[in-house]
Amino acid sequence: MTDENNRINEHGDRHDGTHVDQHASERTHEGRDEGRHMAEGRDMGDGKDDRRGMGEGGDLGEGRQDGKAGRGRDDGAGAGDARGSGTLVIAVVGGTGTVGRPVVEELAGRGHTVRVLSRRSATHPVDLSTGEGLEAALAGCDVVVDAANSVSPRTMRATLVDGTTRLIAAGRAAGVSHHVCVSIVGCDRVPMPYYKVKTAQEDAVTVGGVPWTIVRATQFHELFVGMFGAMARAGVVLAPRDLTFQPIAAAEAARAVADAAESAPRNGRIEVAGPERADLRTLARVWRDTTSRRVLLVPAPLPGPIGRTIRAGHLTSAHPDARGTTTFTQWLTERARGA
Numbered sequence: 001m002t003d004e005n006n007r008i009n010e011h012g013d014r015h016d017g018t019h020v021d022q023h024a025s026e027r028t029h030e031g032r033d034e035g036r037h038m039a040e041g042r043d044m045g046d047g048k049d050d051r052r053g054m055g056e057g058g059d060l061g062e063g064r065q066d067g068k069a070g071r072g073r074d075d076g077a078g079a080g081d082a083r084g085s086g087t088l089v090i091a092v093v094g095g096t097g098t099v100g101r102p103v104v105e106e107l108a109g110r111g112h113t114v115r116v117l118s119r120r121s122a123t124h125p126v127d128l129s130t131g132e133g134l135e136a137a138l139a140g141c142d143v144v145v146d147a148a149n150s151v152s153p154r155t156m157r158a159t160l161v162d163g164t165t166r167l168i169a170a171g172r173a174a175g176v177s178h179h180v181c182v183s184i185v186g187c188d189r190v191p192m193p194y195y196k197v198k199t200a201q202e203d204a205v206t207v208g209g210v211p212w213t214i215v216r217a218t219q220f221h222e223l224f225v226g227m228f229g230a231m232a233r234a235g236v237v238l239a240p241r242d243l244t245f246q247p248i249a250a251a252e253a254a255r256a257v258a259d260a261a262e263s264a265p266r267n268g269r270i271e272v273a274g275p276e277r278a279d280l281r282t283l284a285r286v287w288r289d290t291t292s293r294r295v296l297l298v299p300a301p302l303p304g305p306i307g308r309t310i311r312a313g314h315l316t317s318a319h320p321d322a323r324g325t326t327t328f329t330q331w332l333t334e335r336a337r338g339a
Protein backbone atom coordinates (compact mmCIF):
# COMPACT_ATOMS: atom_id res chain seq x y z
CA MET A 1 0.00 0.00 0.00
CA THR A 2 1.29 3.46 -0.78
CA ASP A 3 0.79 6.51 1.40
CA GLU A 4 -1.11 8.04 -1.49
CA ASN A 5 -3.57 5.16 -1.17
CA ASN A 6 -3.83 5.85 2.49
CA ARG A 7 -4.82 9.41 1.90
CA ILE A 8 -7.76 8.49 -0.32
CA ASN A 9 -10.44 8.04 2.26
CA GLU A 10 -13.69 9.89 2.73
CA HIS A 11 -13.53 12.70 5.28
CA GLY A 12 -9.79 12.43 5.16
CA ASP A 13 -9.07 16.02 4.19
CA ARG A 14 -6.31 17.68 6.11
CA HIS A 15 -5.68 21.32 6.76
CA ASP A 16 -2.69 21.21 4.46
CA GLY A 17 -4.68 20.01 1.49
CA THR A 18 -3.52 16.41 1.64
CA HIS A 19 -5.52 13.52 2.96
CA VAL A 20 -5.07 11.12 5.76
CA ASP A 21 -6.48 7.69 6.29
CA GLN A 22 -9.36 8.57 8.53
CA HIS A 23 -9.59 5.04 9.82
CA ALA A 24 -5.97 5.17 10.74
CA SER A 25 -6.66 8.45 12.53
CA GLU A 26 -9.36 6.80 14.51
CA ARG A 27 -7.04 4.07 15.53
CA THR A 28 -4.29 6.32 16.76
CA HIS A 29 -5.09 7.09 20.35
CA GLU A 30 -4.67 3.72 21.90
CA GLY A 31 -1.39 3.11 20.17
CA ARG A 32 -0.07 6.40 21.48
CA ASP A 33 -1.11 5.53 25.01
CA GLU A 34 0.90 2.35 24.79
CA GLY A 35 3.87 4.37 23.70
CA ARG A 36 3.51 6.59 26.73
CA HIS A 37 3.64 3.57 28.98
CA MET A 38 7.07 2.91 27.69
CA ALA A 39 8.23 6.49 27.94
CA GLU A 40 7.20 6.44 31.56
CA GLY A 41 9.49 3.50 32.14
CA ARG A 42 6.64 1.02 32.41
CA ASP A 43 6.51 -2.40 30.84
CA MET A 44 7.86 -2.21 27.32
CA GLY A 45 6.99 -5.80 26.55
CA ASP A 46 8.95 -7.79 24.05
CA GLY A 47 7.94 -5.93 20.95
CA LYS A 48 6.48 -9.04 19.41
CA ASP A 49 2.81 -8.10 19.50
CA ASP A 50 1.22 -8.11 16.13
CA ARG A 51 -0.20 -4.79 15.16
CA ARG A 52 1.43 -4.73 11.79
CA GLY A 53 0.33 -3.40 8.47
CA MET A 54 3.57 -3.62 6.60
CA GLY A 55 3.66 -3.37 2.86
CA GLU A 56 6.31 -4.91 0.68
CA GLY A 57 9.18 -2.63 1.54
CA GLY A 58 6.95 0.36 0.93
CA ASP A 59 4.56 2.54 2.83
CA LEU A 60 2.54 1.49 5.77
CA GLY A 61 -0.63 2.98 6.95
CA GLU A 62 -2.82 0.19 8.14
CA GLY A 63 -2.66 0.46 11.84
CA ARG A 64 -4.69 -1.15 14.55
CA GLN A 65 -7.71 -3.07 13.49
CA ASP A 66 -9.65 -2.55 16.67
CA GLY A 67 -11.45 0.62 15.63
CA LYS A 68 -10.67 2.50 18.86
CA ALA A 69 -11.56 6.15 18.47
CA GLY A 70 -9.15 9.03 18.49
CA ARG A 71 -8.98 12.45 16.88
CA GLY A 72 -7.67 12.81 13.40
CA ARG A 73 -5.06 15.33 12.42
CA ASP A 74 -7.41 17.37 10.28
CA ASP A 75 -7.77 19.87 13.11
CA GLY A 76 -5.43 22.47 11.75
CA ALA A 77 -2.80 21.85 14.38
CA GLY A 78 0.85 22.07 13.38
CA ALA A 79 2.93 18.95 13.47
CA GLY A 80 5.27 20.56 15.97
CA ASP A 81 2.68 20.83 18.70
CA ALA A 82 -0.15 18.50 17.89
CA ARG A 83 1.29 15.05 18.02
CA GLY A 84 -0.98 14.26 20.92
CA SER A 85 -4.00 14.27 18.67
CA GLY A 86 -3.61 12.71 15.26
CA THR A 87 -1.78 10.84 12.58
CA LEU A 88 1.36 11.93 10.81
CA VAL A 89 3.21 11.17 7.62
CA ILE A 90 6.55 9.83 8.80
CA ALA A 91 9.60 8.93 6.74
CA VAL A 92 11.84 6.32 8.35
CA VAL A 93 15.25 6.36 6.73
CA GLY A 94 16.86 2.98 7.27
CA GLY A 95 13.37 1.56 7.78
CA THR A 96 14.59 -1.91 6.80
CA GLY A 97 17.34 -2.05 9.40
CA THR A 98 17.62 -3.60 12.87
CA VAL A 99 15.91 -0.74 14.68
CA GLY A 100 14.33 0.93 11.64
CA ARG A 101 12.09 -2.03 10.87
CA PRO A 102 10.46 -2.17 14.32
CA VAL A 103 10.17 1.64 14.30
CA VAL A 104 8.21 1.35 11.05
CA GLU A 105 6.03 -1.42 12.48
CA GLU A 106 5.45 0.49 15.70
CA LEU A 107 4.46 3.74 13.98
CA ALA A 108 2.25 2.00 11.43
CA GLY A 109 0.64 0.08 14.29
CA ARG A 110 -0.22 3.40 15.90
CA GLY A 111 -2.01 4.50 12.75
CA HIS A 112 0.54 6.77 11.10
CA THR A 113 1.36 6.77 7.42
CA VAL A 114 4.92 5.52 7.24
CA ARG A 115 7.34 5.61 4.35
CA VAL A 116 10.28 3.24 4.28
CA LEU A 117 13.35 4.94 2.86
CA SER A 118 16.59 3.13 2.10
CA ARG A 119 18.82 2.43 -0.87
CA ARG A 120 16.88 -0.74 -1.63
CA SER A 121 13.41 0.51 -0.76
CA ALA A 122 10.92 -0.55 -3.41
CA THR A 123 8.88 2.65 -3.12
CA HIS A 124 11.19 5.33 -1.72
CA PRO A 125 14.78 4.57 -2.73
CA VAL A 126 17.20 7.14 -1.33
CA ASP A 127 20.93 7.29 -0.83
CA LEU A 128 22.12 9.45 2.04
CA SER A 129 25.67 9.39 0.74
CA THR A 130 24.63 11.24 -2.42
CA GLY A 131 21.26 12.76 -1.57
CA GLU A 132 19.61 10.88 -4.41
CA GLY A 133 15.86 10.41 -4.03
CA LEU A 134 15.47 12.51 -0.88
CA GLU A 135 13.45 15.34 -2.38
CA ALA A 136 10.76 13.06 -3.81
CA ALA A 137 10.71 10.75 -0.80
CA LEU A 138 10.20 13.55 1.74
CA ALA A 139 7.49 15.49 -0.10
CA GLY A 140 4.50 15.82 2.23
CA CYS A 141 6.22 14.34 5.28
CA ASP A 142 5.69 15.75 8.77
CA VAL A 143 8.44 13.87 10.54
CA VAL A 144 11.70 12.21 9.54
CA VAL A 145 13.19 9.41 11.62
CA ASP A 146 16.80 8.70 10.73
CA ALA A 147 17.54 5.07 11.58
CA ALA A 148 20.07 4.56 8.79
CA ASN A 149 23.51 3.24 9.52
CA SER A 150 26.92 2.64 8.05
CA VAL A 151 29.82 1.12 9.96
CA SER A 152 32.33 0.93 7.14
CA PRO A 153 35.21 3.38 7.71
CA ARG A 154 35.00 4.17 4.01
CA THR A 155 31.36 5.26 3.97
CA MET A 156 30.24 6.04 7.52
CA ARG A 157 31.01 9.75 7.51
CA ALA A 158 29.43 10.30 4.09
CA THR A 159 26.31 8.42 5.18
CA LEU A 160 25.88 9.51 8.78
CA VAL A 161 27.32 13.04 8.91
CA ASP A 162 27.12 14.44 5.38
CA GLY A 163 24.01 12.29 4.87
CA THR A 164 22.36 13.90 7.88
CA THR A 165 23.13 17.36 6.55
CA ARG A 166 21.61 16.37 3.19
CA LEU A 167 18.62 14.73 4.84
CA ILE A 168 17.84 17.72 7.05
CA ALA A 169 18.27 20.18 4.15
CA ALA A 170 15.82 18.13 2.07
CA GLY A 171 13.49 17.90 5.06
CA ARG A 172 13.61 21.64 5.59
CA ALA A 173 12.77 22.21 1.92
CA ALA A 174 9.85 19.77 2.22
CA GLY A 175 8.47 21.47 5.34
CA VAL A 176 9.37 18.65 7.75
CA SER A 177 8.82 19.91 11.28
CA HIS A 178 10.61 17.28 13.34
CA HIS A 179 13.83 15.37 12.70
CA VAL A 180 14.42 12.37 14.96
CA CYS A 181 17.88 10.85 14.94
CA VAL A 182 18.77 7.48 16.46
CA SER A 183 22.10 7.67 18.22
CA ILE A 184 24.08 5.91 20.92
CA VAL A 185 24.29 6.42 24.67
CA GLY A 186 27.75 7.75 25.49
CA CYS A 187 28.96 8.10 21.90
CA ASP A 188 30.67 11.34 22.87
CA ARG A 189 32.47 9.67 25.79
CA VAL A 190 34.05 6.64 24.12
CA PRO A 191 36.72 7.56 21.55
CA MET A 192 36.01 4.90 18.93
CA PRO A 193 36.15 6.15 15.32
CA TYR A 194 32.53 5.10 14.69
CA TYR A 195 31.37 6.89 17.84
CA LYS A 196 33.23 10.03 16.79
CA VAL A 197 31.24 9.92 13.57
CA LYS A 198 28.00 9.45 15.54
CA THR A 199 28.90 12.48 17.67
CA ALA A 200 29.54 14.49 14.51
CA GLN A 201 26.17 13.27 13.20
CA GLU A 202 24.50 14.56 16.37
CA ASP A 203 26.24 17.92 15.86
CA ALA A 204 24.88 18.05 12.30
CA VAL A 205 21.38 17.43 13.67
CA THR A 206 21.65 20.28 16.17
CA VAL A 207 22.64 22.86 13.54
CA GLY A 208 20.47 21.55 10.70
CA GLY A 209 17.64 24.02 11.12
CA VAL A 210 14.80 21.52 11.63
CA PRO A 211 13.49 21.04 15.20
CA TRP A 212 14.99 17.80 16.43
CA THR A 213 15.14 15.01 18.96
CA ILE A 214 18.09 12.69 19.35
CA VAL A 215 17.19 9.30 20.82
CA ARG A 216 20.31 7.71 22.24
CA ALA A 217 20.00 3.95 22.72
CA THR A 218 22.37 1.46 24.27
CA GLN A 219 23.66 -1.47 22.19
CA PHE A 220 20.99 -3.80 20.86
CA HIS A 221 20.79 -7.48 21.83
CA GLU A 222 20.94 -8.11 18.09
CA LEU A 223 24.37 -6.44 17.89
CA PHE A 224 25.92 -8.83 20.42
CA VAL A 225 24.43 -11.85 18.69
CA GLY A 226 25.88 -10.67 15.39
CA MET A 227 29.25 -9.90 16.96
CA PHE A 228 29.57 -13.20 18.84
CA GLY A 229 28.34 -15.17 15.84
CA ALA A 230 30.92 -13.54 13.57
CA MET A 231 33.80 -14.23 15.97
CA ALA A 232 32.58 -17.77 16.63
CA ARG A 233 33.24 -18.72 13.02
CA ALA A 234 36.90 -18.75 14.02
CA GLY A 235 36.02 -20.83 17.09
CA VAL A 236 36.98 -18.08 19.53
CA VAL A 237 35.03 -15.21 21.06
CA LEU A 238 37.09 -12.36 22.51
CA ALA A 239 35.20 -11.25 25.58
CA PRO A 240 36.96 -9.10 28.17
CA ARG A 241 35.23 -9.58 31.49
CA ASP A 242 35.14 -5.97 32.61
CA LEU A 243 33.63 -4.13 29.63
CA THR A 244 30.24 -2.90 30.76
CA PHE A 245 27.15 -2.72 28.57
CA GLN A 246 23.40 -2.36 29.10
CA PRO A 247 21.88 -4.06 26.08
CA ILE A 248 18.32 -3.58 24.90
CA ALA A 249 16.09 -5.34 22.37
CA ALA A 250 15.89 -3.27 19.19
CA ALA A 251 12.08 -3.56 19.35
CA GLU A 252 12.05 -1.88 22.74
CA ALA A 253 14.40 0.88 21.62
CA ALA A 254 12.11 1.31 18.62
CA ARG A 255 9.20 2.15 20.89
CA ALA A 256 11.13 5.02 22.41
CA VAL A 257 11.98 6.24 18.91
CA ALA A 258 8.32 6.00 17.89
CA ASP A 259 7.29 7.93 21.01
CA ALA A 260 9.78 10.65 20.13
CA ALA A 261 8.48 10.81 16.56
CA GLU A 262 4.93 11.35 17.86
CA SER A 263 5.95 13.98 20.38
CA ALA A 264 6.96 17.59 19.94
CA PRO A 265 10.64 18.10 19.14
CA ARG A 266 12.79 18.30 22.27
CA ASN A 267 15.70 20.06 20.63
CA GLY A 268 17.52 17.77 23.01
CA ARG A 269 18.50 14.20 23.70
CA ILE A 270 16.68 11.37 25.40
CA GLU A 271 18.13 8.04 26.43
CA VAL A 272 16.73 4.54 26.20
CA ALA A 273 18.59 1.65 27.81
CA GLY A 274 18.27 -2.00 28.64
CA PRO A 275 17.03 -3.38 31.96
CA GLU A 276 20.42 -4.36 33.37
CA ARG A 277 24.12 -3.78 33.07
CA ALA A 278 26.29 -6.75 32.15
CA ASP A 279 29.92 -7.29 31.30
CA LEU A 280 30.86 -8.60 27.89
CA ARG A 281 32.11 -11.95 29.16
CA THR A 282 28.80 -12.64 30.89
CA LEU A 283 26.90 -11.73 27.73
CA ALA A 284 29.16 -14.02 25.69
CA ARG A 285 28.69 -16.88 28.15
CA VAL A 286 24.90 -16.49 28.10
CA TRP A 287 24.97 -16.44 24.32
CA ARG A 288 27.17 -19.56 24.17
CA ASP A 289 24.99 -21.47 26.66
CA THR A 290 21.70 -20.47 25.08
CA THR A 291 22.82 -21.27 21.56
CA SER A 292 24.87 -24.35 22.58
CA ARG A 293 27.80 -23.10 20.54
CA ARG A 294 31.14 -24.77 21.13
CA VAL A 295 33.43 -21.78 21.28
CA LEU A 296 36.26 -20.70 23.50
CA LEU A 297 35.74 -17.43 25.38
CA VAL A 298 38.99 -15.52 25.58
CA PRO A 299 39.17 -12.72 28.17
CA ALA A 300 41.53 -10.59 26.07
CA PRO A 301 41.78 -7.13 27.65
CA LEU A 302 40.91 -3.98 25.72
CA PRO A 303 43.64 -1.46 26.52
CA GLY A 304 43.72 2.30 26.09
CA PRO A 305 41.07 4.98 26.39
CA ILE A 306 38.41 2.95 24.58
CA GLY A 307 38.68 0.10 27.07
CA ARG A 308 38.94 2.49 30.00
CA THR A 309 35.79 4.43 29.11
CA ILE A 310 33.73 1.32 28.41
CA ARG A 311 34.93 -0.24 31.68
CA ALA A 312 33.85 2.97 33.41
CA GLY A 313 30.32 2.40 32.15
CA HIS A 314 30.21 5.29 29.69
CA LEU A 315 28.02 3.28 27.30
CA THR A 316 25.39 2.72 29.98
CA SER A 317 22.67 4.93 31.39
CA ALA A 318 21.79 4.87 35.10
CA HIS A 319 18.62 6.93 34.70
CA PRO A 320 17.36 6.54 31.14
CA ASP A 321 14.19 8.26 29.97
CA ALA A 322 12.88 4.85 28.91
CA ARG A 323 14.03 1.43 29.95
CA GLY A 324 13.55 -1.91 28.23
CA THR A 325 12.37 -4.88 30.23
CA THR A 326 13.72 -7.83 28.26
CA THR A 327 17.14 -8.97 29.43
CA PHE A 328 19.65 -10.47 27.03
CA THR A 329 19.03 -13.90 28.57
CA GLN A 330 15.25 -13.62 28.21
CA TRP A 331 15.54 -12.32 24.69
CA LEU A 332 17.86 -15.15 23.64
CA THR A 333 15.67 -17.74 25.32
CA GLU A 334 12.54 -16.45 23.60
CA ARG A 335 14.40 -16.33 20.32
CA ALA A 336 15.58 -19.92 20.74
CA ARG A 337 11.98 -20.95 21.40
CA GLY A 338 10.97 -19.10 18.24
CA ALA A 339 8.68 -16.81 20.25
Ligand SMILES: NC(=O)c1ccc[n+]([C@@H]2O[C@H](COP(=O)([O-])OP(=O)(O)OC[C@H]3O[C@@H](n4cnc5c(N)ncnc54)[C@H](OP(=O)(O)O)[C@@H]3O)[C@@H](O)[C@H]2O)c1
Binding pocket: 093, 094, 095, 096, 097, 098, 099, 100, 117, 118, 119, 120, 121, 126, 127, 128, 129, 146, 147, 148, 149, 150, 159, 182, 183, 184, 185, 198, 216, 217, 218, 219, 220, 221, 223
Ligand atom coordinates in the same frame (compact mmCIF):
# COMPACT_ATOMS: atom_id res chain seq x y z
N1 LIG B 1 23.07 -1.62 16.39
C1 LIG B 1 23.10 -1.15 17.64
O1 LIG B 1 23.38 -1.87 18.63
C2 LIG B 1 22.72 0.29 17.88
C3 LIG B 1 22.59 0.74 19.21
C4 LIG B 1 22.25 2.08 19.45
C5 LIG B 1 22.04 2.93 18.37
N2 LIG B 1 22.19 2.46 17.10
C6 LIG B 1 21.97 3.40 15.99
O2 LIG B 1 20.78 3.01 15.33
C7 LIG B 1 20.86 3.40 13.94
C8 LIG B 1 20.49 2.20 13.08
O3 LIG B 1 21.39 1.14 13.36
P1 LIG B 1 21.04 -0.36 12.95
O4 LIG B 1 22.00 -1.23 13.66
O5 LIG B 1 19.57 -0.56 13.09
O6 LIG B 1 21.40 -0.32 11.39
P2 LIG B 1 21.34 -1.51 10.29
O7 LIG B 1 20.63 -2.69 10.84
O8 LIG B 1 22.72 -1.69 9.78
O9 LIG B 1 20.42 -0.89 9.15
C9 LIG B 1 20.92 0.17 8.38
C10 LIG B 1 19.79 0.75 7.54
O10 LIG B 1 20.30 1.91 6.86
C11 LIG B 1 20.03 1.78 5.46
N3 LIG B 1 21.12 2.46 4.76
C12 LIG B 1 22.43 2.14 4.79
N4 LIG B 1 23.13 3.00 4.03
C13 LIG B 1 22.23 3.89 3.53
C14 LIG B 1 22.35 5.00 2.65
N5 LIG B 1 23.52 5.39 2.13
N6 LIG B 1 21.22 5.69 2.34
C15 LIG B 1 20.02 5.31 2.85
N7 LIG B 1 19.85 4.27 3.67
C16 LIG B 1 20.96 3.56 4.00
C17 LIG B 1 19.97 0.28 5.21
O11 LIG B 1 19.18 -0.08 4.09
P3 LIG B 1 19.84 -0.21 2.60
O12 LIG B 1 21.01 -1.13 2.72
O13 LIG B 1 18.71 -0.72 1.75
O14 LIG B 1 20.23 1.18 2.20
C18 LIG B 1 19.25 -0.19 6.47
O15 LIG B 1 17.86 0.02 6.35
C19 LIG B 1 22.29 3.91 13.74
O16 LIG B 1 22.28 5.31 13.80
C20 LIG B 1 23.06 3.36 14.92
O17 LIG B 1 24.15 4.16 15.30
C21 LIG B 1 22.52 1.17 16.82
